[in-house]
Amino acid sequence: EIVMTQSPATLSVSPGDRATLSCRASQSISINLAWYQQKPGQAPRLLIYGASTRATGIPARFSGSGSGTEFTLTVSSLQSEDFAVYYCQQYNNWPPPMSTFGQGTKLEIK
Amino acid sequence: EVQLLESGGDLVQPGGSLRLSCAASGFSFSSYAMGWVRQAPGKGLEWVSAISGTGNPTYYADSVEGRFTISRDNSKNTLYLQLNSLRAEDTAIYYCAKGRSHGSGIFCEYWGQGTLVTVSS
Numbered sequence: 001e002i003v004m005t006q007s008p009a010t011l012s013v014s015p016g017d018r019a020t021l022s023c024r025a026s027q028s029i030s031i032n033l034a035w036y037q038q039k040p041g042q043a044p045r046l047l048i049y050g051a052s053t054r055a056t057g058i059p060a061r062f063s064g065s066g067s068g069t070e071f072t073l074t075v076s077s078l079q080s081e082d083f084a085v086y087y088c089q090q091y092n093n094w095p096p097p098m099s100t101f102g103q104g105t106k107l108e109i110k
Numbered sequence: 111e112v113q114l115l116e117s118g119g120d121l122v123q124p125g126g127s128l129r130l131s132c133a134a135s136g137f138s139f140s141s142y143a144m145g146w147v148r149q150a151p152g153k154g155l156e157w158v159s160a161i162s163g164t165g166n167p168t169y170y171a172d173s174v175e176g177r178f179t180i181s182r183d184n185s186k187n188t189l190y191l192q193l194n195s196l197r198a199e200d201t202a203i204y205y206c207a208k209g210r211s212h213g214s215g216i217f218c219e220y221w222g223q224g225t226l227v228t229v230s231s
Contacts, residue, residue, distance in 0.1 A: 034217040036155075043205055043221040044147075044155065049212055055219070087155055091215030095169035099215055101155040 006102035012110040021105045023071040029092035035073045039084045112136040112220045114206045119225030132189040132206030140184035143209035148202035196229045
């Protein structure tokens, strides 16, 4: 099983600043990685797939990068609505249960 | 607009059964793989099961293999999850997700709002 490790567990950032979230895979997953945002009481929402392609309707301040085992989600100029939990998911190994999620990074207001 | 509307969650005793449904609209349902992802209280996301657009093949997490059954009715644009032999650790919000193929796998392009399953005596 590919283990996805997200860091940090919690990130405190001020509105207007940049946030950088990391996701590491235990083995190479090429660019088969997605990022999701989840706000309290809501379902997850797709942000990024293919490591760097923004999903429909996602603002340009969200960007993804990386390949292989190291990935980054960057949120430039944080807005109040961006404070949430972010999950990465590898889909290089398919089907479930081989497709795995990271444990999440909580982005909170500093 | 893609919409996924789950129903069927409830409080059930250990060993009991439930059937979850997910009504889909806004896309060609039979053309896409679908899946169920769950989230235990205060925890992260876990794939439970997935199914191809035709209904075969199906896939399950090890933790639910043999107890849960995924199915779909493409004539009704509806996804199902039959949950049997429920355990306390199955307590979670169950999300229906529309899959999208990319690269070597599938990611969750759209999610429903979730339905809560609570297993407790």
